[in-house]
Amino acid sequence: MLNVKNLTCARGGMPVLADVSFVVDAGTALILRGPNGIGKTTLLRTLAGLQPAVAGAVAFPEDEGAYASHADGIKTALTVTENLKFWADVHGTPLPDSILEIFDLADLRDRLGGTLSAGQKRRLGLARLAVIGRKVLFLDEPTVSLDGFSVKLFADWLQNTHLAAGGVAVIATHIDLGLNAPELDLTPFKAADDASGGSDEAFL
């Protein structure tokens, strides 16, 4: 479902990863591993289309990609339900109550985003992924500030709902999610220091 071929991506005009190729079939996840600064976030942003690739190609069904990063996009002045309802409306999807239950947000539904704890915000940010119903997820450290119980909630949803329905996920993480998924270590793809590329970005 997700096909990445000879992808080179750059950060600030400097290539960080070169010649990354992998295929993720429907119903499976791929875990990205590698030390800090190797380019996991850059790769995910490139896959999601937020920044252009220097070379190579990314292919997945159109309008099926969703990106989630450290920033959850939560509005502090809106309640939990309003935050989710907004993304549901933008994506034209319904907002079933069950999603609040899955992510243990039912008791928080009328709380303002600004009054949530870091972990609760994170759960709300992840619940957005369930609301928008996209098939190809690019997740950048989805479990930051989650406790063990919440990590399990999220892993369960990913495995039993998202992947089971034929979805795909590419996840950059440092912890063990307990998913039955292959891992890809990015260290061998580190771009050589003298590699060129992204020259037009240097002028922007």
Place this chain on the structure above:
Amino acid sequence: MIALLFRDLRLAIRAGGGFGLGLAFFLIVVVLVPFGVGPETELLSRIAPGILWVASLLAALLSLDRIFALDYEDGSLALLATSPLPLEGAAMVKACAHWITTGLPLTLAAPALGFLLSLAPEAYAYLLISLLIGTPALSMIGTFGAALTVGLRRGGLLLSLLVLPLYVPTLIFGAEAVRRGAEGLDPTGALMLMAGITAGSFALLPFATAAVLRINLR
């Protein structure tokens, strides 16, 4: 797109400063002018169109940097960019939301402030019409400026420097329309040109804004 509009309006109301701030600023600037110029009604009534327009320009400028900055900081801009909503549409909706929270209240409050500046009675209708036609252009041009400076820390000052020169045509034609109205001349020409600027900016700037946002999101 409607969802984004309602969200922005709701945020403007809840977070405060949306509806009130620009309007209060407008009020204070206009009230300060008679103090500075002195109580000569003839002089005041002559400069009233210009003062009202300059003040509404500055009031519109005040809240521009919030259009994209907050969404950029909390990550929603990146999420919007990957949503089915085209960024061009989002840019236009943001400009509309900005207009509803600043341009519209300014327009409605302007006649009352015209009274403070002893604006000629014939000019009130044209003041209202010119602001109604002109302030959407201020919001749209400002949205473009806000997109240009979105990733910058303290981009507010740079934003003013970028946007104010672009406001000049709207200011000239807006104040001119009110002045001509006050003198009993035909202000249609100025109003038409201003309407042209507004229509043109809404036709072109959403695309420019979206392009700039994509670059700033990289």
